[in-house]
Amino acid sequence: MSQPATINAEPIGITNLPNQRYKIVSKEGAAFTIMLAGESGLGKTTFINTLFQTVLAPHQDNRNRFNKPVKKTVEINIVRAELEEKNFKLRLNIIDTPGFGDNVNNKNAWQPIVEFIDAQHESYMKQESQPQRSLIKDLRVHACLYFIRPTGHTLKPLDIEAMKKIGTRANLIPVIAKADTLTPNEMLEFKKRIRAIIEAQNIRIYSPPIEADDQAAAEHAKQLIESMPFAVIGSEEDFEVDGKMVKGRRYPWGFVEVENDQHCDFRKLRSLLLRTNMLDLIVxxxxxxxxTYRRLKMNGEVNTDDSKDTSSKRKSAERFIDNPEFVEEEKRLKRYFAEQLRNEDQRFKQWKQNIHTEKNRLNHDLANLQSDMKKLEEEVKVLKQAKAHN
Ligand SMILES: Nc1nc2c(ncn2[C@@H]2O[C@H](COP(=O)(O)OP(=O)(O)OP(=O)(O)O)[C@@H](O)[C@H]2O)c(=O)[nH]1
Ligand SMILES: [Mg+2]
Structure with a gap:
């Protein structure tokens, strides 16, 4: 892997991260891995460059079978970048995958993606026992954005299958690509239909936790859940609108803005990824x-050497994941960690309160000292005057 790029764009808000769950983020900052998946040409590479306001993932120059130049991603491309805002560091990994859907037979087109995710779990598991944690290479996928073609109709069987596989292995975030190609009503309908399919097909998607003791955060999480699947617009071009440079796409009939909530959900998705939910995605x-991976592995139910999905072991692993017992266990774990996080928050609030009390006490002491000093100065003055008279 090459040296990580340093992003010098406008601040994108990662400094809010320590406020989420300061404790888990170590002094060295956080490491965060986002993966992009979905059919070819839906704007995956463009989206990454829009999100980080710079050409972070270059479009690869390739040629199609008619020898015409095309900017397609042809292999899994790992881009590393470091972001720093107000002393907070984020080590970012972007896994830009080649879009599928170009082959005559697209069956199992999702396989390289699923294998990549599994391989990262496997690699982390092997490294875990080594003594020097700083040497661990961790590319476990924290969020996989799955791009859906904005047909306005339904999900393709390939999408359903790919999302099912990804959802059992990573935090899956479905995204409707090129939101500017559907009218607002078409988009509403399309979203409704996709949500219904996700539910009917038991596709596991990431759901932001709703915090019981923080009303504003709970409201925000509800809004995010209602907006899923996020409709996004990507653009690598800036245009001047009312004297301000904004990212968007220009059409003969008008202009669509990436960062306008009336036009798409880009801001909500950015907030989920980089501000409000990054730590929850990591945890x-x-x-x-x-x-889950480790447990399946221990039970001998995952065999990473199998390249074919027809493997009976993998099938049994998936059965395990669909098992109600597993679902119960997952719920229990989620509740447990939500509880842990709440306790952490409580401890932090208490600690802040103690500091506040201590500060008040010190201020009070300081005021007393100052007043004592003033009195002493007065006394010295009186004594000096008395001495002068004598
Ligand atoms: N209308 C519209 N076009 C977009 C949007 N985002 C990207 N595009 C265009 O779609 C084309 C493909 O974009 P890419 O970002 O290369 O797509 P990709 O998903 O990375 O494609 P592969 O690498 O082949 O998988 C480019 O011409 C982009 O300018 C969008 O939000 N709206
Ligand atoms: Mg691409």
Whole structure:
């Protein structure tokens, strides 16, 4: 892997991260891995560059079978970048995958993606026991954005299958690509239909936790859940609107803005990924997806050497994941970690309160000292005057 790029774009808000769950984020900052998946040409590479306001994932120059140049991603491309805002560091990994759907037979087109996710769990598991944690290479996928073609109709069987497979291994976030190609009503209908399919097909998607003791955060999480699947617009071009440069796409009939909530859900998705839910994505990857992988592995139910999905072992692993017992266990784990996080928050609030009390006490002491000093100065003055008279 090459040296990580340093992003010098406008602040994108990662400094809010320590406020989420400061404790889990170590002094070195956080490491966060986002994966992009879905059919070819839906704007995956463009989206990454829009999200980070820079050409972070270059479009690869390739040629199609007619020898025409095309900017397609042809292999899994790992981009590393470091972001720093107000002393908070984020080590970012972007896994940009080649879109599928171009082949005559697209069956199992999702396989390289699923294998990549599994391989990262496997690699982390092997490294875990080594003594020097700083040497661990961790590319476990914390969020997989799955791009859906904005047909306005329904989900393809390939999408359903791919999402099912990904959802059992990583935090799956479905995204409707190129939101500018559907009218607002078409988009509403399309979203409704996709949500119904996700439910009917038992596709596991990431759901932001609703915090019981923080009303504003709970409201925000509810809004995010209602917006799923997020409709996004990507653009690598800036246009001037009312004297301000904004990202968007220009059409003969008008202009669509990436960061306008009336036009798409880009801001909500960015907030989920980089501000409000980054830590939950990291923690749930560790506690749910990685732990599940480890458990299946221990039970001998995952065999990473199998390249074919027809393997009976993999089938039994999937049966395990669909098992109500597993679902119960997952719920229990989620409740447990939500509880842990709440306790952490409580401890932090208490600690803040103690500091506040201590500060008040010190201020009070300081005021007393100052007043004592003033009195002493007065006394010295009086004594000096008395001495002068004598
Ligand atoms: N209308 C519209 N076009 C978009 C949007 N995002 C990207 N595009 C265009 O779609 C084309 C494909 O974009 P890419 O970002 O290369 O798509 P990709 O998903 O990475 O494609 P593969 O690498 O082949 O998988 C480009 O011409 C983009 O300018 C969008 O939100 N709306
Ligand atoms: Mg691409």
């Amino acid at each position: 749930s990857t560790q506690e749910i997806h990685f732990e």
